Amino acid sequence: MAKRAPRARQDEPADRPAPRQSATLPWLLYAVVFVCGAVLMSLEMIGSRMLAPYFGNSIFVWGSLISVFLAALSLGYWLGGMVADRWPRFSVLAMLIAAPGVIIAILPFVYPALNRAIAGGDIGSRMGPLLSSIMLFLVPSVFLGTISPFAVRLQARAVASVGTTAGGLYAVSTAGSILGTLVTTFYLIAVAGVANIVHGLGIVLLAVSASILLGRQRVRQAGIVGLCAVVLLTVMIWHARTRAAEAGLILQKDSFYNHIRLAEDGEQRYMDFENLRQSAMSLKDPWDLRLRYTRFLPLALTLQPEPKRALILGLGGGSFPKRLYRDFPDVVVDAVDIDPEVIDIAKRYFEVPEDARSRLFATDGRQFVKQATDKYDLIFLDAYNSDTIPFHLATREFYEEVRRRLAPGGVVVSNIIGTLRGPQSAFFRSMYRTMSQVFPTVYVVPTYDQSRGWILGDINIILLATQDPTRLSRGDLVARAGRVGGRLIPASELAEYAAFLSEVPVETGDVPILTDDFAPVEILRAL
Secondary structure: OOOOOOOOOOOOOOOOOOHHHHHHHHHHHHHHHHHHHHHHHHHHHHHHHHHHHHHOOOHHHHHHHHHHHHHHHHHHHHHHHHHHHHOOOHHHHHHHHHHHHHHHHHHHHHHHHHHHHHHHOOOOOOHHHHHHHHHHHHHHHHHHHOHHHHHHHHHOOOHHHHHHHHHHHHHHHHHHHHHHHHHHHHHHHHHOOHHHHHHHHHHHHHHHHHHHHHHOOOHHHHHHHHHHHHHHHHHHHHHHHHOOOOOOEEEEEEOOOOEEEEEEOOOEEEEEEOOEEEEEEEOOOOOOOOOHHHHOHHHHHHOOOOOOEEEEEOOOOOHHHHHHHHHOOOOEEEEEEOOHHHHHHHHHHOOOOOOOOEEEEEOOHHHHHHHOOOOEEEEEEOOOEOOEOOHHHOOHHHHHHHHHOEEEEEEEEEEEEEOOOOOOOHHHHHHHHHHHHHOOEEEEEEOOOOOOOOOOOOEEEEEEEEOOOOOOOHHHHHHHHHHHOOOOOOHHHHHHHHOOOEOOOOOOOOOOOOOOOOOOHHHHHHO
């Protein structure tokens, strides 16, 4: 009686290689999880640049991204295990990689309009980036989350070796994630546009998928995936060449710290970071102070009329530092900005001088203050990250370091975007309370007249802090403005702005003092 051939195990991969090819499988699967781990984390890091122009670069953006990616990985691990148990085939693995490749490759065609629509819906600084993160990144990240458990199922040869196999594959996937994070943040963002990086991530996944299929002799399927990659590349190139240039756009780039947009409208040139206007320059008169709040900064002269050295933290287009440099030929102006790209743009496009009296430093403002040895008569704090102040430049400890850099009779001037009164004023009032912990006298000068009723929306608010415990009245400040005005802005205009001085006590009992240990500036801004 003839013996029947043994049946194949139902859980054996249908496209398992011949024994002579089996030695190549460990290398293939380790390479696959490594690349997919790198793509996933690269997408997460570049995701912040996809959201920042519409929602800022706040803690809410990062919280949304991290939460969505972690949720996607959790769901992907679970689904990947189930799919691998049911269809443990390399062709299925290839499709699980190709699907997010296509989705990611087309994201640059979708995300600007989607983000504009969500931001325009005004659903809040928390829900806006969260909804956008879900819609843009959840699905492709779920697919990428399936890869590691699927690879474990294909690689494991026996129950006794599952632990070693899983540990090895997840370790390699994590190593890929580390590399993807470092390469994207340390290199790619500074040399390639966001759209190019995202397109490239999708193409890489499609290439990995096609390679798996070719390795399994699935030539037709590999050809289809390859064709998708070619079509996407063609569309990308066509779109880049035919896209109409934005009227007046001079440059748009991503530095390590900002999404920078530089444009002009025929009358002025301006620079934006993410969703915030940073600087503007008149094309006819490059020395003019165009942004309204910069014309209030000369109020510092009412308290220190004879400065010899000034420090500005936050350069932007440098309109105020260069005007101070021109109108006060005996003053040495040190301007600090963390972003060297911003300094380069300020010199090239905004005519900011750099010499022995106008010194430009590319470093973190707090580090500069901590390491400086000079004393300054005027210190201007105007460093903004998107629409809020970096928390380490808003704490009591930072103001104490600033105070140590003040010369006798020196003045600290801080520009704050906030609301004076009402339920949304917590950020301003907390900043005021914190500064008042360090300086005995802090003046509040809103940049719009409040005499006919309080403006309850966001405006620029100028805080003037001194070590002199004697507080000047509004009349005193106006009189001094009339005497020291004429440089920077006309005396009559400076006197008008001095009259905006608020003499209403600022209620601070319900807001925190900001410290290095506790400085929730983004949350206070969102209230």
